[in-house]
Amino acid sequence: MKPISSHFGSAKILNLLSRSSDIVLAAFVMIIIGMIIIPVPPTVIDVMIAVNLSVSICLLMVALYIQKAVHLSIFPSILLVTTLFRLGIEIAATRQILLHADAGHIIEAFGKFVVGGNFVVGGVVFLIITIVQFIVVTKGAERVAEVAARFTLDAMPGKQMSIDADLRSGTIDSSQAREMRLALQKESQLYGAMDGAMKFVKGDVIAGIVIAVINIVGGLIIGNMIHNMSMLQSAKVYSLLSIGEGLITQIPSLMISLTAGIVTTRVSSEKKNTNLGKDISSQIFSHSKGLILASCVTLGLSFLKGFPTWIFIILTIAFGATGIRNHFKKKKQAAKAAAGGMGPSAVDTDVDGHSVVGGGADDYALTLPVILETGKNLSNLIKKEKGSASFVEEMVPKMRHALYQDLGIRFPGVHVRTESTTLEPDEYSIFLNEVPIVRGRVIENSVLTNESEETLKRYTLPYPTSKNMIGTAALWVENRYVEVLKKAGIKYWKPLDVMILHLSHF
Incomplete structure (x- = not known):
């Protein structure tokens, strides 16, 4: 038996749609305009509502997986199209509700199943969703978009000057500079567009409230005066349909608002293959003390009278187990790093371009721009207590920053090799592209002075x-x-400071 897809030619259809995406978008916009003008049967309304709900879910899921806002730079345009699409659905459904008291199965199901057939409960649920969306999500995302747009535009000249400085210093080439300028331009355009696009979301919420009220009032008048229904019967028929329509349009609107909020509040991550969930788990669950304190609080809540004890016990175990596990994991990593510093393996640091490495040149597969190689005594001094961390993660970066401020040229990352077998215990050597350039010597248990x-x-x-x-x-x-x-007020330098001075002079 042939697969079902072969009968429908799904691969060919998808290929045709992907090649004609501009025509598909234009046709979609024309369909939206047609829904506003031409009466649409209930079946078509069901299809459009399903498409609207599915697109909203898809956009929300995509927003959870972007690394930075510019990865969804088309979102303002999507926001405009989806807002117009929802308004078209609301107008088409309103026409069917007031003319025929029938707007399709989905709206009827929302009116009966979701709110239990009670139009009072439905009205309350609709108001709660609308208020949360309008006051909490939309208002906050709108403010974030305004501030982000202002800060992005204010920072543009400085970022452009930084790109030009990197290009002049040779840190980046012309193609990389062009890509960085395009990314900067896209970022500024995105936040500027998001500032205006959030007004679409705000207007969509207000329009949904107004349309729902018009549907209810219009339904009561039509049912009572045209169809000779009682006010209670008219309210039961038209109010349920109107509330069902309001819910089925406000829920996708809420998801689009959440998507907009996630996009505007997303802080760019430099890590690869990351997403919002990974960032949340890595930043929140990495604080062991906070999790352990939270478990203590939830344990105390479990003893309050009337509270369901088993729920808080489960939360206590979850918080406590995670916190204790992370605590011992960090201790194990710290012990491993400390042990690694005394042998031939590398001690990882958080500073890009820096590492404390034991051994010789075989530890590197690629040519490194600047290497500081130390003898045994200086190596022990670097590794002593927290010496390696302060030297690699504080002293060297400060020197690089100071040179950048003085010269306007970025000093390359410095790699530190310890326990060199070719140097005397108190000697150090500076390599440029793996070639030894200069040697220096310190005197053990002494400090250098320029007096x-x-x-x-x-x-x-x-x-x-x-x-x-x-x-x-x-x-x-x-x-x-x-x-x-x-x-006596005499300036002096310790051995590690002497090496930093030599690096800066070099």
């Missing part, structure tokens, strides 16, 4: 000498005299 010999003699400080990075004499003072240097 003159006369000044140090005045304070009776012993000072061994060596050559500094520019070839002149460098004076070293033992660590036991650091307090004397502090009281």
Whole structure:
């Protein structure tokens, strides 16, 4: 038996639709306009309502998986088309309700099944959904869109100058600069369009309320005066249909509003293959202490009189187990990182372009721009206590930032190799593209000072000498005299600071 798709030629149809997407969109807009003008049978209204509901669900699901707002840059245009589509459905359904008291099976099902056939309950549910959508979701998303548009437009000149500076310094090439400018342009256009598009959502909510009220009032008048129904009977027939229509249009409208809120409030993530759910779980469930405290609070709530104990016990176990698991997981990772720092493996850091690595050149497969290689004593000094973290994640980035501020050129990331077998214990070497350029030496248990010999003699400080990075004499003072240097106001540098100075001079 041939597959069903072969009988309908679904592959050919989908291929044709994808190639003629512009014609499909134009035809869809014409259908919407036709729904507003021409009477539409209930079956067609059911189809349109199903399409409206499905499209809203699809957009909401897509919004949950975007990494940044610009990945759904067509959303303002989609928002306009879907808003017009809902208004067309509401007008077509209103015409059928008032003329024939029949607007299709979906509206009738919503009027009877969802609210139990009670038009009072239906009216209350409709008002609650509308108020939540209008006051909470739409109003908040509208404000976020306004602020995002303003901040994005204000930041454009600075971002453009940053791209130009990176291009001049050689950090990026012309094609990358062009792509970054296009992305910046798309971002500014998106937030500017979202600022105006949120007015569509706001107007759609107001129109839904007005149309529902008109349907109810018009239905009461038509039922009582034309069809000779009692007011109660007219209310039961027309109000249920009107409320069903209001619910079936407001629920997709609410999902579109949620989609707009997610898009406008989405903070860009630099991680690959991430989504809103992953970001929420990684940021909330990573705080072990917060989860453990939450479990304590829910445990206390379980003892309150009248509260269902088993629900809060389950929540307590869930919060507590997650918090304790994350706590021990972090401890295990920290212990592993600390152990790795003493051997040949790498100690991962959160700073892009930096790592503390044990071993020689075999640890790298690619050529690295700048490498700082250290001897055994300096390696131990870097790894001592939290030395590796402060050196790689604080001192080196501060040096790079200072050089960028002074020169306007981005200093490349510095990779640190520890325990080099080719260097003396107190030596360090700087490599450029894996080629050794310069060596330096520090004196163990001493600090470097730039004061003159006369000044140090005045304070009776012993000072061994060596050559500094520019070839002149460098004076070293033992660590036991650091307090004397502090009281005298003499500037000094520790061994790790000396390497940073040499890197910045280099």
